[in-house]
Amino acid sequence: MNIYLPIAELSANIFFLAGMGGAVGFLSGLFGVGGGFLLTPLLIFSGVPTSVAVASVTGQVVAASTSGALTHYRRGGVDLHLAAYLVATSIVGAMIGVAVFGHLSQTGQLDLFIALGFLVLLGTVGTLMLTESVRSLLKQHQGVILRKRQTSQHNWIHGLPWRVRFRKSRLYISVIPVLVIGLFIGFVGALLGIGGGFIMVPALVYLLRVPGSVVIGTSLAQVVAMMGVTTILHAVQSQSVDIMLALSLMVGGTIGAQFGASAGQRLRGEQLRGLLALLILAVAIRFGVSLVIPPASLFSLTWS
């Protein structure tokens, strides 16, 4: 059964879209990530115009992160104070990101920069995660007991000025790194159509030493607010949010995420992280290959 996508101006199979949303939703439920970094590339590879793919997945990420954010909020796992600081600068980052997106789109460089962005970002994060999880798996194998890092441990970041007390996270830290993280995630998220949870969570844990109980909830709450604003920015600036496409993905994604979450409970943390790292690297390699191999046609068209 085909459905006409009014903004993309093409007809696509609704089961294909919902199935893709479902498969990515399953993985996002399994690994506890938003899944934008898989969904945007998949849509681009299956022929949806890049600008429509990015803008519509942004809307889909809002839906994918909402139920998780609400669940964590009810359990008291969201530091709203910290999330507010992150959201504030991520919106500034998103505005810059959407403006850059529009400029690249006009100059014909959007596809290139999105591929480069995914390659660098996913390549770096995937490699870091893979080495980290392999190392911890090896240590477990050798019988070394890993001591979890204490939140009281400090690094150079904690020595910066403008310190603010975040009660829920039990932190008294400078707002500078918080604001910089927000700005970066907002920019990257708007440009690539990803929530950036897989960058945000490690940044909160390793750079700010946010305790594990509030990391995921705070990150999800930040993603909902940031991607909500980014969706509106894309709708106004590039007018490429295809609500029918986003809805098809949302329905599949919401269902898939539930199955993913229950499947994830049967796997150990290190294994999950290792698998996620491999998946991230696979997408990075796919983008890398597409940049290097000679294209099927040297010429392409853009209509306006």
Add this chain to the structure above:
Amino acid sequence: MKSFLALLPFLMLATTVRAEQVVAAISHPSVEISSSFEGETLTLFGNIEGGDGGPSPYEVAVVVTGPLETVTVWEKARIFGIWSNTEASSFSSVPSFLQILSSRPLEQIAAQDRLLELYLRPEAYLVPADGGTKAARRYGGELIRLMREEGRHGLRENAVLFLSDSLYKARLDIPSHASPGPYVAQTYIFRDGEVVARKTDGFSVRKVGFERFLAQASTRTPLIYGVVSVLLALAIGWLGGVIFRR
């Protein structure tokens, strides 16, 4: 004076034109894009009237053009090992959809120059924005090739079928990714390489119902469209949590 000179060929044509006339129509006055739109097949048909039944048969050529758009042709080159768009050439007022249908191979119907004059060759539509440079001509060739690959341009030289000596019909496929807007079907009736009758018909491709509403909302009230999209996403996310977690 200039406009008179421009009109001159038509005036001369009018004096030499034979009595033929073509009565043509299209099966659908408009193609409506709804949520289940997967493309549409139209039938163009017509009857050539008033002919003297001369020795050589009539030939028909129809050119169907979609809304005019500006198109940019990008050329990729390798920079530091990475393929990226480096050069571009723009063409203005190119039909986003161009189908040429005829009853015989066009070169057997009329001379190349005549076909070009009548816009029965795709090259006729290419007006480079930067003048007729050599590069623009090269890009023009690529533009036509890519339009064919994208399903925007087609040349079907056996698409017009004669049901009798004077009655013909032709099938026209509108693909699902056709741009909405006004479409023009220009019909030429040839005999012995000369145009003996012509007719212009139009139809529109437009989004209807909910699709029309969405497309208009996204361009006319983008802020409201964006806000509603986000509210919808929040509602679905919340609903998903309620249905599956409780």
